Amino acid sequence: MGEVQTTEDIRERWLSVWEEAVGLWSPYVQLRQPLLCRTEKEAAKEGLSSSFAMIRLTDYSVVVSLEQVKKLGLENFPMEILAHEAGHHVYCPADLTDLGRVIGRIQNAIPGYEQHASLIANLYEDILINNHLFSEFHLKMDKVYEKVKGGSKDKLWNFYMRTYEVLWALPALTLTEEQVDTETEGDAILASRVVRNFSREWIRGSGEFASICYRYLLESGVPQNRFNIWLDSINPGDGKTIPAGLSGMDEDEAGTGVLPGELRKAASEPSSDQGKGSKGNYREPYQYGQILRAMGIDLTEQEIAARYYRERAIPYLIKFPSVEMPESEEPLPEGLKEWDAGDSFESLSLFDSLLKSPVMIPGYTTVERISGSSKGKEPASEPIDLDIYIDSSGSMPNPSVNTSYLTLAGAVICLSALRSGSKVQATLWSGTNQFIKTDGFVRNEKEIMGILTGFFGGATAFPIHVMRETYLSRKPGSRKVHILVISDDGVTTMFDKDEKGNSGKDIAAASLKNCGGGGTFALNIYGMNKELEAAQKMGWGIYPVTDWEELMKFSRDFVKKHYGRERK
Amino acid sequence: MKEGPSLEAMLDRLAAIPGDFMREPGKKKKGEAGLQLTALINDLLLDTGDLPVSAGEIKTLENRNEEREYLRILSILCHLFHDPFFIKNRPDRGLIRKFLFSPKLEDLASCAGDAELFITDPDRREELCRLALNAVGLYPAGETEKRGRERLATLDSIERKKILDKTRQAQERAREIREAMLRKEAEEAASKMSRE
Numbered sequence: 053m054g055e056v057q058t059t060e061d062i063r064e065r066w067l068s069v070w071e072e073a074v075g076l077w078s079p080y081v082q083l084r085q086p087l088l089c090r091t092e093k094e095a096a097k098e099g100l101s102s103s104f105a106m107i108r109l110t111d112y113s114v115v116v117s118l119e120q121v122k123k124l125g126l127e128n129f130p131m132e133i134l135a136h137e138a139g140h141h142v143y144c145p146a147d148l149t150d151l152g153r154v155i156g157r158i159q160n161a162i163p164g165y166e167q168h169a170s171l172i173a174n175l176y177e178d179i180l181i182n183n184h185l186f187s188e189f190h191l192k193m194d195k196v197y198e199k200v201k202g203g204s205k206d207k208l209w210n211f212y213m214r215t216y217e218v219l220w221a222l223p224a225l226t227l228t229e230e231q232v233d234t235e236t237e238g239d240a241i242l243a244s245r246v247v248r249n250f251s252r253e254w255i256r257g258s259g260e261f262a263s264i265c266y267r268y269l270l271e272s273g274v275p276q277n278r279f280n281i282w283l284d285s286i287n288p289g290d291g292k293t294i295p296a297g298l299s300g301m302d303e304d305e306a307g308t309g310v311l312p313g314e315l316r317k318a319a320s321e322p323s324s325d326q327g328k329g330s331k332g333n334y335r336e337p338y339q340y341g342q343i344l345r346a347m348g349i350d351l352t353e354q355e356i357a358a359r360y361y362r363e364r365a366i367p368y369l370i371k372f373p374s375v376e377m378p379e380s381e382e383p384l385p386e387g388l389k390e391w392d393a394g395d396s397f398e399s400l401s402l403f404d405s406l407l408k409s410p411v412m413i414p415g416y417t418t419v420e421r422i423s424g425s426s427k428g429k430e431p432a433s434e435p436i437d438l439d440i441y442i443d444s445s446g447s448m449p450n451p452s453v454n455t456s457y458l459t460l461a462g463a464v465i466c467l468s469a470l471r472s473g474s475k476v477q478a479t480l481w482s483g484t485n486q487f488i489k490t491d492g493f494v495r496n497e498k499e500i501m502g503i504l505t506g507f508f509g510g511a512t513a514f515p516i517h518v519m520r521e522t523y524l525s526r527k528p529g530s531r532k533v534h535i536l537v538i539s540d541d542g543v544t545t546m547f548d549k550d551e552k553g554n555s556g557k558d559i560a561a562a563s564l565k566n567c568g569g570g571g572t573f574a575l576n577i578y579g580m581n582k583e584l585e586a587a588q589k590m591g592w593g594i595y596p597v598t599d600w601e602e603l604m605k606f607s608r609d610f611v612k613k614h615y616g617r618e619r620k
Numbered sequence: 621m622k623e624g625p626s627l628e629a630m631l632d633r634l635a636a637i638p639g640d641f642m643r644e645p646g647k648k649k650k651g652e653a654g655l656q657l658t659a660l661i662n663d664l665l666l667d668t669g670d671l672p673v674s675a676g677e678i679k680t681l682e683n684r685n686e687e688r689e690y691l692r693i694l695s696i697l698c699h700l701f702h703d704p705f706f707i708k709n710r711p712d713r714g715l716i717r718k719f720l721f722s723p724k725l726e727d728l729a730s731c732a733g734d735a736e737l738f739i740t741d742p743d744r745r746e747e748l749c750r751l752a753l754n755a756v757g758l759y760p761a762g763e764t765e766k767r768g769r770e771r772l773a774t775l776d777s778i779e780r781k782k783i784l785d786k787t788r789q790a791q792e793r794a795r796e797i798r799e800a801m802l803r804k805e806a807e808e809a810a811s812k813m814s815r816e
Binding site (some may be wrong): 077161163187240242245246248249251252260263264266267270271464 | 780
């Protein structure tokens with residue numbers, strides 16, 4: 053290939069090998085054609101700046117900058133590079149959740165250098181993919197690195213290149229810039245063994261690989277820019293999509309790696325934390341945030357916390373209560389009307405449309421049924437709304453940093469309420485005038501979760517005025533509401549005087565009466581005091597919860613215990 | 621190395637192991653005889669063209685009476701090597717014997733924890749089959765010697781144990797370096813403070 057190739061020639065040649073490159077991984081996998089950018093401007097528009105290629109896991113695409121490829125002299129390696137990029141989609145990381153799991157393990161292995169976890173993950177994935185392509189398909193992966201070799205004496209990079217040399221039995225200095233010392237040689241041998249041995253369970257091996265790299269991170273400090281051209285899967289998300297399943301940890305993640313037998317044993321023996329909120333199997337919110345940030349996800353701390361608690365709450369969602377109404381309404385068929393392509397597909401009546409014409413033309417021969425309603429015999433049910441007050445005073449943990457079981461319980465109950473059609477008013481409170489709340493009763497999950505995951509950490513003063521404004525002018529016949537207060541003994545500030553000098557006791561009693569759905573205190577207390585006994589007499593259900601983790605149990609039992617009439 | 625039976629045939633044989641081979645070796649329960657492992661090994665060696673179990677080997681097995689998982693792996697291997705392929709094609713004399721009494725199997729038993737994993741877990745099943753073939757100088761039919769070795773490397777529990785031990789050492793080393801760096805930083809900060 054001595055002759056000069058134009059970008060268009062390269063593009064055509066690269067596109068022609070794409071299917072074969074994907075087929076190396078599996079004949080059944082179909083990936084969209086790669087975006088081969090002709091100019092750097094085009095590449096930058098696709099988000100490719102420092103590297104010559106990258107993947108996006110959100111739309112399963114591969115982007116290559118042909119300009120960069122030419123500059124680096126890699127135009128004659130289309131199969132090697134495209135098969136490598138396809139490997140990121142098919143083998144590792146393949147999806148964002150697995151990438152997150154790998155980053156979590158790597159961060160555990162490199163304390164103090166967590167920000168470099170995605171770099172190590174990229175290096176680890178690359179070596180696994182390259183080794184597979186080199187040993188199984190004899191692709192010239194070594195030549196690609198050899199071509200771009202040039203001048204870097206970064207310790208981490210030299211160790212990494214030496215690992216390739218050991219793995220592929222290449223003479224020293226083929227890829228490395230200088231002779232490595234004995235210790236690095238030992239590390240490279242060990243890393244190559246990790247790559248071979250963990251190639252099937254590559255997620256498990258990521259922590260081991262990172263442990264070996266850690267020393268070089270410590271010695272190099274900030275890895276050099278040399279890495280940048282190779283970082284093709286460092287931020288494969290779109291910066292917004294949060295993969296599911298990252299709030300939990302793998303059984304063997306916290307340790308330094310286990311053998312298959314130990315893993316089986318760990319899986320069969322429930323941890324002592326299970327059943328109490330399973331603290332041992334979940335990351336803390338700050339760790340969850342660290343992983344997301346390393347994956348390039350650009351969300352606020354509160355958005356990340358909201359996502360964390362949502363994910364943890366979902367397995368515990370409960371059937372929220374509803375009250376029986378005297379009669380239901382039954383649909384009464386009233387005829388047909390035209391169904392157009394923009395209407396919802398569920399409403400299309402295929403039967404009636406085919407009766408009208410055997411040839412279906414949307415908007416012309418398609419119809420939907422219209423119906424009114426008549427009084428039915430079965431009683432209907434109406435969901436009870438929820439008014440939740442969460443204590444966020446100084447004695448409570450910050451939910452964005454450490455797991456707050458109050459927030460988690462609040463999330464379980466609020467999401468359950470939303471799922472059954474209820475509206476929720478959420479109020480996070482601490483000292484006087486320190487409160488945030490939703491704009492009345494809403495069904496906006498994001499807004500509610502935003503309130504739940506907020507934090508004040510101040511004094512304790514129940515927002516009596518919120519309760520007063522919500523219930524004292526409530527119209528008779530309004531939808532019933534259940535009031536739930538999650539707090540500790542600070543809840544008794546509810547019975548203090550409000551800012552207008554009204555008695556909190558009177559407001560609480562009137563609110564309980566007007567809400568129509570009852571009221572509950574879930575409290576972290578070890579015993580009742582006189583004020584709480586008075587509240588109980590007033591009609592508040594009081595559930596002492598001596599351990600925050602027991603709040604989870606409380607939230608599950610909440611409906612059954614309080615209503616006793618849960619619909620079957 | 622020579623080409624052996626197909627891996628699939630080996631895996632199928634292992635998956636369909638009769639329950640008798642998984643009985644407690646050597647012990648007797650109410651009305652049920654325990655597994656006579658010595659007899660099993662003796663039959664295997666004779667059927668594959670080797671000499672009978674020696675008095676020294678019997679003694680070795682008796683001494684390891686308490687190593688339950690090791691003995692169960694031996695029992696599983698007896699079934700695996702009793703395949704018509706090995707009886708017909710007789711591996712080089714002494715190789716099966718050497719493998720059965722090698723310390724490698726003890727290591728394997730300690731890595732797996734439960735010998736039943738070699739029946740129930742697909743990866744461990746494949747590991748034992750590949751290990752057995754490799755021990756008698758064979759590689760699976762349809763593969764090359766190199767590929768057979770590489771695939772065994774991806775499953776090797778003993779190798780994994782060694783890797784885990786080594787990476788723990790690497791972690792320890794890195795931890796020491798980090799502590800030394802932090803100590804140095806603290807000392808420098810302290811000396812700077814005292815100068816000021």
